[in-house]
Amino acid sequence: MAAWRSLVTLVQRAFPEIERDLRLNDGLQPAQYQIFVVLSEAPGRRLRLTDLACAADISPSRLTHRLRTLVDRGEVEIHPDPGDKRAKLAELTKKGQRRLEAAAPGHAATVRRVIFDHLTDQQSRAIAEALAPVIDSLCAHPEYLNPQDTVSEPT
Amino acid sequence: MAAWRSLVTLVQRAFPEIERDLRLNDGLQPAQYQIFVVLSEAPGRRLRLTDLACAADISPSRLTHRLRTLVDRGEVEIHPDPGDKRAKLAELTKKGQRRLEAAAPGHAATVRRVIFDHLTDQQSRAIAEALAPVIDSLCAHPEYLNPQDTVSEPT
DNA sequence: ACTAAATGGTTGAAGCATCAAGTTATCCGA
């Protein structure tokens, strides 16, 4: 399958370059950047950790680990969820938002340079449309992010 | 950019699932599997390490680290390159080939289940075609795999 | 022929992701 091979090459070559750029220019890891983006788009710039992890496509465990740094830096704050004592809310601070705004233009430019400058608008749209059902299916199987939740079938 | 967001989601959700499957069913890491595939397609099942790394889309350093395990298991052998005393040749052994053949069908099935079952043949082809120029560009910039080779511009 | 630069490959440390197991809180069935 040529498409699969292309995807693997794309991921293994383009992603490291884009992530390196993000780290060198803005001191951000990819997971941190995604956390910022998701939070900035949330109402009140707040989200439950579970929802944040899901929207950012990372595992709860990874979220906890990455969040530690962001909280230490004062870019994200953690509040208790008033309605559920198990849950916590993450909130993007002003400082965090400034950091995101500083990084976004350069990051977008890198993504364009490495990938989308080589595609026509029509091709970009074709990719987005083709992937939509795959994304839907993936989001319907959240256990892919947290294999622990995979319950073994009864024999 | 919807296409970019889709790609990120695809990679962060689908790849871990596919890699987990490969590891649990066949005891192989993704990088090892790619090394096997590339070697099995090479003439004489042999390749210089540099060429192998490039064809498998991994950095030379990563190749060295992963190769250690494969050599210890007797699935790959390292020979000196007769024409260049700096270089080495990696060769896939019978044992390695058997392992690849055992893993391939299941791996292909997983990739299909997670991704391509949700796409029409036409969509798969559209993705492959759209990505071709991007892949070409990426392969023309091999320093993306080995940032050390990036020489800083003179001011 | 001699040296400087480039190529091929390796190494060890540092940092990140993953996993399994843990804690606390909520839900749901009897």
Added chain:
DNA sequence: TCGGATAACTTGATGCTTCAACCATTTAGT
């Protein structure tokens, strides 16, 4: 209302990737 199952989140260990620095060999310039 009691108790087990599930949900939300955290933790620490393990293993992989990355990075910068390194050695050996080859190439190229003079």
